[in-house]
Amino acid sequence: MGGGRWIERWEPEDETFWREQGERIARRNLWFSVLAEHIGFSVWSLWSVMVLFMGPEYGVDAAGKFFLIATATVVGAVIRIPYTFAVARFGGRNWTVISALLLLLPAGLAYAVMEPGTSYGTFVLVAALTGVGGGNFASSMTNINAFFPLRKKGWALGLNAGGGNIGVPVVQLVGLLVIGTAGAMHPRIVLGVYLPLIAVAALCSALFMDNLAPVRNDTGAVREAVRARHTWIMAFLYVGTFGSFIGYSFAFGLVLQTQFGRTPLQAASLTFIGPLLGSLVRPVGGSLADRHGEARITLLTFAAMAVAAGVVLYASVVESLTVFLIGFTGLFALSGLGNGSTYKMIPAIFLTQGRRRGLAGEAAEAYGRRLSGASMGLIGAVGALGGLGINLAFRQSFLTVGSGTGAFVAFLLFYAACMAVTWAVYLRRPADVAPVPDTAAGAEPDRAPPRHESQWPRTAVTTRK
Template sequence: MIAPAPTRRGRWIERWDPEDEAFWNATGERIARRNLWFSVLSEHIGFSVWTLWSVLVLFMGPEYGLTPADKFLLTSVVTLVGAVVRVPYTFAVAVFGGRNWTVVSASLLLAPTIAAFTVMEPGTSFSTFLLVGLLAGIGGGNFASSMTNINAFFPLRKKGWALGLNAGGGNIGVPVIQLVALAIIGAGGGPRVLLGIYIPLIVVAAVLAALFMDNLASVKNDTGAAKDAARDAHTWIMAVLYIGTFGSFIGYSFAFGQVLTIQFGRTPLQAAYLTFIGPLLGSLIRPVGGRLADRYGGARITLWNYVGMAAATAVLIGAGMRKSLPLFVSVFVVLFVLSGLGNGSTFKMIPGIFQAKALARGLQGEAAVAQGRRLSGAAMGLIGAVGALGGVGINLAFRQSFLSYGSGTGAFVAFLGFYAVCFVVTWAVYLRRPIGRVPATASASEEKTQLSYAEV
């Protein structure tokens, strides 16, 4: 049964086999779910801190002396740091243990929050805001370590749901902080009120993680997994697909309010009334994307999801050119929902891909499961990091589009082209060969891999 190692300090689990149904039903599921809920809490607050500046820029009126281009650059920097730190955060789970790193990563969120509380006033230089924005980027790293950790707790048949719920609960930190900001702006409060609310919440998340989460000994000290995952072409193929889904979600979350204020002349309060809806629905739908992928295959859901995203983007281009705010907002919300659905389906694909590769190498039973879990957990952090860079690209694209054309239309044209590329990649790599039909010269392992790819 499960027993903590006597030589280790803290909450350690030495034996963990979620694919064993007897073990899972007896004790595994209860422990996995407990770790999932507290992981969601910490990741949720991490997302809120990461997207803090998408809200703070709405508070920054003319008295702050920042141009729209300055604000897009500021949010781009925050997004960039959040993407980059996901790589070391992925390694951190193997180095320190999932529970231990959750405590540390949650506590680190105090630095950007307190720093923003200190400098958030007119007269502060733009360079100071950029430096403080760099700190806020660490909130984006919590996703990578959280997903790597939770991936190890659940069996393959449950991963779509569990990872979707974990990520969706984190993603929902975006609309929550926007809703809190809306309430504060509506009540006539300032940005320091918002920051003052989150500082104690960060402390609570760190304490609860310390009290109720666990470390898995099987994940500890496996830093080589990330290196192996980085050498696999599928890691980078999935990273491209994740740019299209999560990169869209986080990029639009940062940019939506600014697009409404610049292109459609909405006030910060009017923009705040609208900006939270898309991220909220996109976050809530992410577990549904994982569940659909569990049932029908992540590759299929992802493929048709890109069709929907491309269609929505085409409508957005028309709505922007006609300056139809109701149509623009409605379709933008649909695009958020599709990005959330695709987030769930793409992340479900990752464990299935590496499980299929393990089987193709001749591994069987627990050895194949362990290898698939090992590489998929590491790959998730790398894929999450590259995917978040899509948010940087979106904000820079909007910045350049407004500088060049005075609207976001040019950026949306570029996004439409990228979604078309993602559709082709998904079809060509994972769905091109019909299920059950392989060349006569293909080996049994190749056939098994192809069939599994179609089902991932």
């Protein structure tokens, strides 16, 4: 250990080190990372709740409200890139404290301006500032990825991401409680709840988290991740899973109000269900990927999402709220499963690429950690931009045809494209990411029959140990 909560030696792949001290420290950092990321997600998705409070007296139409939540989405996506590298620059603990304190700015400003008569430009500016909450995901995932050994990453990253994602339905539940008790004229109560919670998250991060000295910015890894085709293939697939989750989470309540005429209370009472379910099943997606292969689970998930999008499209055409809710709930749950399986693919792919370069043992694992850590910020940023695409698609669809039908057609076609890419890259030609025998440095190849799915050609990116 070093001074100022810096850990100088960190070797999670060393089983003795992990058993005697590593696991305890990693788990402690995980729990408080989840807390800070959870609050970050709540702030990022704040305007999915605030628009429900914006009645006719605010003078903002449906297209304007979709633009507000789209603004928060795009800022949260773009800011993920610098947040990813801030962990190595400042330390995981230090940056978690800083990023938590930054949430006070958008929450405090929203508290000050959330009333009729405020200019639309002011609302856009404050919505943009809430994007800093979206950056917390990238820094948190990069930080936790460094704490855990490869065999534990699926569980740890799934729990970290799922716990953060739950911040979306929680803030929507808070909004429901306020609308149901105080009425739709009191949005500041929601903000009053979160301001002290932000301070608590920052304080807990300062008291209980650690920095890892071995984690350093590696510009070579960043350049290599940018050049790696798998970075951009996985970013495309993550648009389909996480982009769907965050885009639908932000837009669902507004769609219910605009297309189905729900009141703010009625919309708020339904909005939180899908994001909550999608958050809870994200670790399940990682677990299924461990068992059956990441690529297989991802392919099946996209196929099911295409079916669910078809159900929602049908409901939009016939104007059936019941069928619409069933289809949308399915989309949320499936996007959560897909989040778990696609994110689990990243460290496995780059570990395999290290082995294909002739690296073995710790050298291959170090390469996988470097490249997966560097690529996560890029993949997360591009994936979050999918949320922007969903909100802009809804905005355009309501402007042109008066409903979300056109947007749902586009979503169905996109999921079909994701299926095709997953099959073509990771199932049809698994040799691109297939593990190779660890024969470097004079080691003998394993001639025994494959014992684990990670060694089977058709499940090339599975890493269950």
